[in-house]
Amino acid sequence: MRLAGLASVTGGDLSRDLIAGAVTAVLLVPQALAYALLAGLPPEAGLYAAMLPALFYACTGTSPALSVGPVAVVSLMTATSLAPLAAQGSAAYWQDALILALLAGVMLSGLGLLRLGLLTGFLSYPVMSGFAMGAAVLIVLSQLPQILGLRLNAAGDAASQTLHLLQALPQTSITPLAVGALSIAALLLARNALPRWLTAAGLPEPVTATACRTMPLLLVLATSLGAAHLPLHGSLQLVGRLATGLPRLAPPPLDWNRWRALLGPAALIGLVGYLEGISIAQVLARRHRHEVKANRELAAIGLANLAAAFTQGMPVAGSLSRSVVNDAAGARSRLAGVVAAVLVIASSVVLAPLLETLPRAVLAAIIVVAVLRLLDWRSLLRVWRYDRADGLAWAVTTAGVLAVGAEIGFVAGLAMSLLLYIWRTANPHIVEVGHVPNSNLWVETDRHHDLELWPQLLLVRIDESLFFGNAAAVQTFVMDKLGKRPEVSDVILICSAVNAVDASALQMLEDLCESLGQGGVTVHLAEVKGPLRDRLEHTRLFELLGRQRLHASVATAISALASPPI
Numbered sequence: 001m002r003l004a005g006l007a008s009v010t011g012g013d014l015s016r017d018l019i020a021g022a023v024t025a026v027l028l029v030p031q032a033l034a035y036a037l038l039a040g041l042p043p044e045a046g047l048y049a050a051m052l053p054a055l056f057y058a059c060t061g062t063s064p065a066l067s068v069g070p071v072a073v074v075s076l077m078t079a080t081s082l083a084p085l086a087a088q089g090s091a092a093y094w095q096d097a098l099i100l101a102l103l104a105g106v107m108l109s110g111l112g113l114l115r116l117g118l119l120t121g122f123l124s125y126p127v128m129s130g131f132a133m134g135a136a137v138l139i140v141l142s143q144l145p146q147i148l149g150l151r152l153n154a155a156g157d158a159a160s161q162t163l164h165l166l167q168a169l170p171q172t173s174i175t176p177l178a179v180g181a182l183s184i185a186a187l188l189l190a191r192n193a194l195p196r197w198l199t200a201a202g203l204p205e206p207v208t209a210t211a212c213r214t215m216p217l218l219l220v221l222a223t224s225l226g227a228a229h230l231p232l233h234g235s236l237q238l239v240g241r242l243a244t245g246l247p248r249l250a251p252p253p254l255d256w257n258r259w260r261a262l263l264g265p266a267a268l269i270g271l272v273g274y275l276e277g278i279s280i281a282q283v284l285a286r287r288h289r290h291e292v293k294a295n296r297e298l299a300a301i302g303l304a305n306l307a308a309a310f311t312q313g314m315p316v317a318g319s320l321s322r323s324v325v326n327d328a329a330g331a332r333s334r335l336a337g338v339v340a341a342v343l344v345i346a347s348s349v350v351l352a353p354l355l356e357t358l359p360r361a362v363l364a365a366i367i368v369v370a371v372l373r374l375l376d377w378r379s380l381l382r383v384w385r386y387d388r389a390d391g392l393a394w395a396v397t398t399a400g401v402l403a404v405g406a407e408i409g410f411v412a413g414l415a416m417s418l419l420l421y422i423w424r425t426a427n428p429h430i431v432e433v434g435h436v437p438n439s440n441l442w443v444e445t446d447r448h449h450d451l452e453l454w455p456q457l458l459l460v461r462i463d464e465s466l467f468f469g470n471a472a473a474v475q476t477f478v479m480d481k482l483g484k485r486p487e488v489s490d491v492i493l494i495c496s497a498v499n500a501v502d503a504s505a506l507q508m509l510e511d512l513c514e515s516l517g518q519g520g521v522t523v524h525l526a527e528v529k530g531p532l533r534d535r536l537e538h539t540r541l542f543e544l545l546g547r548q549r550l551h552a553s554v555a556t557a558i559s560a561l562a563s564p565p566i
C-alpha cells in the first residue's frame with residue numbers, strides 16, 4: 001500500500017483533513033444506510049462498505065478528496081443484477097452481493113496492474129450522462145413505494161414500476177407519505193434556500209456550510225427519536241435491528257455457477273463505479289492542480305471492492321456528492337477518508353440502537369434528493385443542439401436504461417456510441433482547398449470566395465486518418481472532382497491531418513496513383529507527418545511516387561507544379 005501521502009500530512013492540513021473527514025462522515029452514515037436498502041441489502045451492509053473499503057482507498061488511491069463507499073447508481077445496478085438470482089432478504093442474496101464486489105474488485109485491480117486505464121477513455125460523455133439520467137429515474141421510482149407506504153417490488157423497468165405504483169396508489173399510507181414528503185422538503189431546503197438565509201443572517205460561510213451538510217444526519221436522528229416515542233410504528237416501515245461493531249471477516253462463497261452468472265454484471269458495475277469515481281476525482285484535481293493517476297485509481301477502487309467483499313459489504317465506488325462535500329470542507333489529503341471511515345465505525349457502535357427506529361421513508365427521501373442532481377436535462381439539450389448524433393447516443397442510453405434495465409441500457413448506449421464513431425470515421429471530412437492571396441492559408445473552396453486556384457491542379461485536404469472504412473470515400477471524392485474538371489493534370493492530397501494509413505487505405509492510394517497515371521493525371525502527397533512518411537518509405541506507394549512527389553508543404557508543391565508559382 002502507498003502510505004506516503006498520509007505520512008506527510010502536517011500542520012494546518014491535518015486540521016483541515018480532520019474537519020473534512022468529520023463532515024463527510026455526517027453525510028456518509030445516512031447515505032450508507034439508504035444505499036444498502038436501495039441495493040436490497042440489510043442497512044449494516046452499507047455501513048460495512050463505508051469502513052475498510054474507504055481505508056483501503058485512502059492507502060492506495062491518488063485523489064485527496066474522493067470519498068469511496070456505497071453510491072446510488074452502483075446500488076441500483078446491484079439490485080437489478082441480483083433480483084433474478086435470489087430473493088431480497090435471503091442469505092444467498094447478500095452472498096451474491098459479496099461475489100459482485102469480489103469480481104468487480106478483481107477486474108478493476110487487474111486492469112490497473114496491466115496499466116489499461118486508458119481504455120476507460122473510450123466511454124463517451126453522452127453515454128455516461130444518459131446512463132446516469134436513466135438510472136436516476138429508476139432510483140426515484142424504486143423509492144416511491146417507501147415514501148408512499150406501499151409494499152411493492154422495486155425492481156423492473158420504468159413502465160412496469162410506474163404501472164404498479166398507479167395501481168397501488170389507493171393503498172397509500174398517510175404517515176409515511178407525510179414523513180417522506182417533509183424529509184424531502186427539509187433536504188431540498190438545506191440544499192437550496194437555507195444557505196442563502198443563513199448567509200443573509202450574518203453567519204460566516206463555514207458555519208453555514210456545516211449547518212446545511214449536517215441536515216441529513218440531523219434528519220435521521222430526529223425522525224428516529226420521533227418514531228421511537230410516538231405511536232406510529234403500525235404504518236411506518238422502520239429500519240429494524242442493526243448489527244453493531246466491526247464486520248466479520250470472511251471470503252465470499254466459492255460457488256462457480258453463481259460466479260459465472262454474476263461475471264457480466266460485476267464487470268459493468270466495476271466499470272461504471274470506476275468511471276463515476278475517476279470523473280469527479282479529475283474535476284477536483286484540475287481545480288487544485290493535483291495529479292490523478294488512472295491506473296492507480298483502477299487498482300485502488302478495485303482493492304476497495306475486494307475489501308467490501310471480505311467484510312460483508314457491497315460494491316463500492318467514488319461518490320460525487322460526498323467527494324464534493326469532502327473537497328469543500330477542506331480535505332488536503334486522503335487522511336480525510338481515513339477519518340470518515342473511523343467515524344463510521346464509531347457511529348455503527350454508538351448510533352446503532354437509535355437507527356433501528358429510523359423510518360425507511362426518510363432513507364428513501366435521502367436517496368431521492370441525492371439523485372435529483374443526475375436529472376440533467378439542460379446538458380442533454382445542449383448536447384442535442386450541438387451534435388444530434390451525440391444527443392441520439394444520450395437518448396438511446398437513457399431509454400435503454402428505462403426500458404430494459406441499467407446493464408442492458410448501458411451496453412446499448414456504448415454500442416450506439418461506437419457505431420457513431422465508426423460512422424464518423426467512415427465519412428471523413430474531405431475538401432477541395434484554395435490559396436488565400438498574400439497569406440499562408442489554404443481554405444475550403446465551398447466556404448470562401450476570391451481564392452487563388454490553378455486550373456491544372458486539384459488540391460484535396462483529408463481531415464482524418466485513413467483506414468478500410470473510409471478509403472473508398474477518399475477515392476470517390478477525388479474521382480468526382482476530376483469528372484467535373486477534365487483539365488486537371490496533378491492531384492495534391494494534403495495529409496496534414498492524417499496520422500495513420502492502414503493496409504486497405506494504402507492499397508487504395510496505390511491503385512489511385514496507377515489508375516490516374518494511366519489517364520495522364522499525377523498524384524502527389526503533401527505535408528505527410530514524419531512517422532507516417534517513415535512507414536511509407538518501405539511500401540510500393542513510395543516507389544510509385546518517388547521522393548519528388550512527396551512535398552514538405554502545400555506551398556512547395558505549388559511552387560513545383562503551378563504556372564506561375566506562388
